[in-house]
Amino acid sequence: MRIQFEWKMAGKCFHPEFITIRSGSFKSCEFPSYFGIFNHPKRGLILYDTGYSERFSREVSHFPGKLYGWMTPVKYSPSETALAQIQAKGLSAQDVKYIFISHFHADHISGLKDFPNAQLVCFKSAFDEISELGPWKSLLHGVLPDLLPEGIKERALWVEDTMMISLPAYMQPFHYGFDLFGDQSLIAVELPGHTQGQMGLLFQDLLGQEVFLIGDACWSSRAYQENRTPNPITRLILSNWREYCETLSRLNHLHRSYPKLKMIPSHCSFAASGYPSV
Ligand SMILES: [Zn+2]
Known part of the structure; x- marks a missing residue:
């Protein structure tokens, strides 16, 4: 089933390039945070992540969040938040029925509380991992x-509870995914390493293009095209370095065997600029 999809930016942060890709430069580069808007003919409005929001600014205005703000300077305008962009379409927060959470890093979920009616869809393993961390970890x-809504467990649909299916042959070396709505419109694919249970999303857009949203499995298209790992210093923040490298290597394999697939990392302006908003 083809599905209407838009890829939008909600703020950006700044890092030296060498941190996100081996042999990158020392100069500070922009890392925009993108989120997806789907219009499913039966399920309604769906988001894939939310990017930054005013709530992020509030959390980093005091300790311990202030340290996050120092490490990762962020810039956004109020009109860029997911909620503002939904409202600019003449829609409201209540129209968003589902939010697919790729993983729980703050730059992906800062707008979750803006959509109180949405069912939250994520891998349980992703949620379990962050539930066990203390404040400093x-x-x-x-x-x-504090960016997580109250009663998140009651609002969650765990990906592991949806139907596991075999992926199309072109997706090798990825073998299985989860058919989230049972209609093959949106298929979740686990991309572990950056976090546990990071959710990639496979679908066909209205133009018939096969698209694979890959979250933070890498920070740029160049990384999966050239199988370039980030600086080893990122081991400090990644969930599992070995799994990260394995997932990146599989994405590189997939890209080489099926270059027609449009793979989109969540912070890559190159991938976003090549993607039409439909
Ligand atoms: Zn992340």
Whole structure:
């Protein structure tokens, strides 16, 4: 099933390039935070992540979140938040029925509380991992717990509870995914390493293009195209370095065997600029 999809930016942060890709430069580069908007013919409006929001600014205005703000300077305008962009379409927060959470880093979930009616869809393993972190470990792992809505467990649909299916042959070396709505419109694929249970999303857009959102499995298209790992210093914040490298290597394999697939990392402006908003 083809599905209407838009890829939008909600703020950006700044890092030296060498941190995100081996042999990158020392100059500070922009890392925009993108989120997806789907219009499913039966399920309605769906988001994939939310990017930054005013709530992020509030969390980093005091300790311990302040340390996050120092490590990762962030810039956004109020009109860029997911909620503002939904409202600019003449829609409201209540129209968003589902939010697919790729993983729980603050730059992906800062707008969750803006959508109180949405069912939250994520891998349970991703949620379990952050639930076990104390306040300081949360900070080191890019998690700001106060960005999570109350009663998140009651609002969650665990990906592991949906239907596991075999992926199309072109997706090798990825073998299985989860058919989130049972209609093959949106298929979750686990991309572990950056965090546990990071959710990639496979679908076909209205133009018939196969698209694979890959979250933070890498920070740029160049990384999966050239199989370039980030600086080893990122081991401090990644969940599992070995799994990260394995996932990146599989994405590189997939890209080489099926270059027609449009793979989109969540912070890559190159991938975003080549993608039409439909
Ligand atoms: Zn992340």
